[in-house]
Amino acid sequence: MSNTNTRLTFADYLETSDDERFELLNGDLILSPSPKEIHQYTSSMLHLKIGTHARKCNLGKVYFSPFDVVLSDTDAVQPDLLFVSNVRADKNTHDNVRGAPDLVVEILSPTTADRDRTIKLDMYTTHGVKEYWMVDPDSRTVIVLLRGESRFEVSGIYGEDQILCSPTLEESASR
Numbered sequence: 644m645s646n647t648n649t650r651l652t653f654a655d656y657l658e659t660s661d662d663e664r665f666e667l668l669n670g671d672l673i674l675s676p677s678p679k680e681i682h683q684y685t686s687s688m689l690h691l692k693i694g695t696h697a698r699k700c701n702l703g704k705v706y707f708s709p710f711d712v713v714l715s716d717t718d719a720v721q722p723d724l725l726f727v728s729n730v731r732a733d734k735n736t737h738d739n740v741r742g743a744p745d746l747v748v749e750i751l752s753p754t755t756a757d758r759d760r761t762i763k764l765d766m767y768t769t770h771g772v773k774e775y776w777m778v779d780p781d782s783r784t785v786i787v788l789l790r791g792e793s794r795f796e797v798s799g800i801y802g803e804d805q806i807l808c809s810p811t812l813e814e815s816a817s818r
Contacts, residue, residue, distance in 0.1 A: 655672070664708075668720070668758065703732065704735065706740070722747045724748035746775075749778070751779045787799045789810055
């Protein structure tokens with residue numbers, strides 16, 4: 644949608660239609676198609692589990708897409724799920740999250756998996772996301788990545804019958 648010579652900004656992004664789902668990645672406006680049933684079901688189950696845990700332990704807030712996360716003037720994403728701890732609560736605004744959430748969850752789909760594994764992974768690293776989950780509904784796995792010194796490192800790969808450990812949610816609970 645954008646001219647390859649022009650980097651769009653968050654102000655340009657705000658001019659897009661509310662009827663369509665866009666993300667702004669490195670100044671390029673990307674249209675995301677409507678998620679399929681398995682994606683929506685996976686998202687709802689994760690939101691239920693993470694949200695219940697966060698609320699019960701008073702850790703922070705959990706949001707689900709579509710909800711903007713403004714990482715910079717040329718980067719605005721809508722992760723499938725995100726968690727903002729009480730420590731980072733100042734990032735929450737009425738309209739969006741301004742800055743890096745503690746935890747971001749992307750559910751891989753045929754149209755978004757490449758971006759989730761590359762562009763968004765780099766973006767989340769650059770902007771300070773602490774933990775990133777890539778959920779693959781086809782293989783029924785979740786890759787949990789933790790931000791190290793300069794990049795994300797695999798903390799664990801979990802199948803559907805395993806108990807997933809989130810260092811970020813555990814850390815928030817111990818405060």
